[in-house]
Amino acid sequence: MATNDAPLMLSVSGARGIVGKTMTPEVAAAYGGAFGSFLKATTGKARPRVVVGLDGRISGPPLAAAAIGGLTATGCDVIDIGVAMTPTVGVMIGHHKADGGLTVTASHNPIQWNGIKCLDGDGLAPPPAIAKEIVDRFKERRIDWCEPTATGKVERDGTAARVHVDRVLANVDVAAIRAKRFAVVLDSVNGSGCVGGRMLLEELGCRVEHIYGEPTGIFGHTPEPLVENLVDLANATRKAAGAACGFAQDPDADRLAIVDETGRFIGEECTLVLAALRMLQRTGGGALAANLSTSRMVDDVASRFAGSRVIRTAVGEANVVAGLRPANGILGGEGNGGVIFPPVCWVRDSLSAMALVLELLAHEGTPLSQLVAALPRYAMVKRKMELAAVGGMAAVAPALAKVKAAFANERLSDVDGVRVDFADGWVHLRASNTEPIVRVIAEAATEARADELCDACRRAAGV
Numbered sequence: 001m002a003t004n005d006a007p008l009m010l011s012v013s014g015a016r017g018i019v020g021k022t023m024t025p026e027v028a029a030a031y032g033g034a035f036g037s038f039l040k041a042t043t044g045k046a047r048p049r050v051v052v053g054l055d056g057r058i059s060g061p062p063l064a065a066a067a068i069g070g071l072t073a074t075g076c077d078v079i080d081i082g083v084a085m086t087p088t089v090g091v092m093i094g095h096h097k098a099d100g101g102l103t104v105t106a107s108h109n110p111i112q113w114n115g116i117k118c119l120d121g122d123g124l125a126p127p128p129a130i131a132k133e134i135v136d137r138f139k140e141r142r143i144d145w146c147e148p149t150a151t152g153k154v155e156r157d158g159t160a161a162r163v164h165v166d167r168v169l170a171n172v173d174v175a176a177i178r179a180k181r182f183a184v185v186l187d188s189v190n191g192s193g194c195v196g197g198r199m200l201l202e203e204l205g206c207r208v209e210h211i212y213g214e215p216t217g218i219f220g221h222t223p224e225p226l227v228e229n230l231v232d233l234a235n236a237t238r239k240a241a242g243a244a245c246g247f248a249q250d251p252d253a254d255r256l257a258i259v260d261e262t263g264r265f266i267g268e269e270c271t272l273v274l275a276a277l278r279m280l281q282r283t284g285g286g287a288l289a290a291n292l293s294t295s296r297m298v299d300d301v302a303s304r305f306a307g308s309r310v311i312r313t314a315v316g317e318a319n320v321v322a323g324l325r326p327a328n329g330i331l332g333g334e335g336n337g338g339v340i341f342p343p344v345c346w347v348r349d350s351l352s353a354m355a356l357v358l359e360l361l362a363h364e365g366t367p368l369s370q371l372v373a374a375l376p377r378y379a380m381v382k383r384k385m386e387l388a389a390v391g392g393m394a395a396v397a398p399a400l401a402k403v404k405a406a407f408a409n410e411r412l413s414d415v416d417g418v419r420v421d422f423a424d425g426w427v428h429l430r431a432s433n434t435e436p437i438v439r440v441i442a443e444a445a446t447e448a449r450a451d452e453l454c455d456a457c458r459r460a461a462g463v
């Protein structure tokens with residue numbers, strides 16, 4: 001199936017579709033109406049307050065306007081924060097004591113995509129059961145439109161980036177970072193991170209070279225922060241005089257990828273590990289949470305701090321938070337560069353990640369390349385297959401069952417898809433929540449062995 005024929009994807013992560021085909025203002029209005037109705041039913045309030053933002057992609061404004069229409073037409077009052085990072089929406093829900101948040105974003109997906117993601121009154125991605133309730137309301141169009149006189153009001157707030165940056169600054173060692181006067185290259189992909197990303201780094205005393213730093217919503221490169229898309233960042237960092245590192249945000253700025261001072265991409269798996277290392281140093285140890293597809297580097301780093309543990313969860317921010325929060329965890333995240341820093345918000349946050357990595361650099365006083373060289377390293381292989389090519393969603397459950405049967409003697413987890421742990425590596429097979437693809441991820445000491453694990457898993461699954 002070609003991307004342009006992709007269906008509207010409805011999942012724990014919200015709605016994603018192709019602009020003008022499956023993602024239209026009509027869909028956004030109904031989704032806003034469904035979410036507003038859900039909030040009225042669950043909070044018991046006639047006029048819930050909802051923070052609304054958009055990730056800056058060029059297709060966003062009509063969809064955000066439609067979603068705001070759907071919310072106000074069900075009686076919700078809206079605080080419109082305009083172009084904002086997804087974590088900023090999380091921060092502003094708390095700031096305004098709102099009942100929920102909605103952001104128009106397709107995260108790292110290419111420009112033809114857009115989507116809608118909802119957050120609850122604690123600024124959390126709703127857990128699967130609640131997310132399903134919102135999606136079901138949307139699918140069944142169970143929308144509780146309000147009386148004409150009860151239409152909600154829209155208030156604008158242009159301070160969101162400032163509030164978010166201040167929250168990060170209040171929770172990192174600003175003096176130590178400022179004293180270093182780091183030179184940093186930032187690639188914001190012309191997305192929602194442009195304003196807040198630059199503001200944070202300048203407040204931290206960094207000399208900032210900003211590439212793709214205009215919030216035009218027209219991405220400067222393929223937006224997913226992977227090595228092949230960050231060539232310009234790598235070159236700019238290598239050439240910049242005395243740069244400590246380069247940072248890349250995805251369009252909604254919840255993920256962060258890093259290149260070292262030589263311009264070498266350190267791998268998106270390292271973002272969480274470096275931030276976790278700093279938090280473990282700070283606290284002496286504690287609980288971390290990471291999803292099942294995240295590198296075991298984080299387990300190795302945690303094992304250096306007595307009493308630390310890593311809680312493994314299903315993929316998706318809501319699942320990581322569901323593991324992190326009750327454990328009073330110090331940090332959580334996902335191997336894709338998503339770091340959740342509880343004092344700031346319960347959403348993966350590129351600003352928190354940047355600040356913690358700079359704090360680590362400031363305290364260690366060694367170049368990033370050396371810090372990374374000292375981490376245990378594994379080879380990770382990430383493959384994806386079109387869902388249609390493996391026989392569609394209906395083929396996934398039987399494929400998972402075949403993998404479980406084939407590896408019945410190994411350590412298995414079926415919390416999310418199936419993960420098989422071997423003595424010298426692991427492999428994880430699952431259907432994506434947000435795209436019509438199936439992912440197979442394996443990690444081992446060598447790339448050859450990780451490839452072998454991927455192949456063995458695919459063979460067992462028959463895909």
Ligand code: MG
Nearest residue numbers: 107108250254
């Ligand atoms: Mg994202």
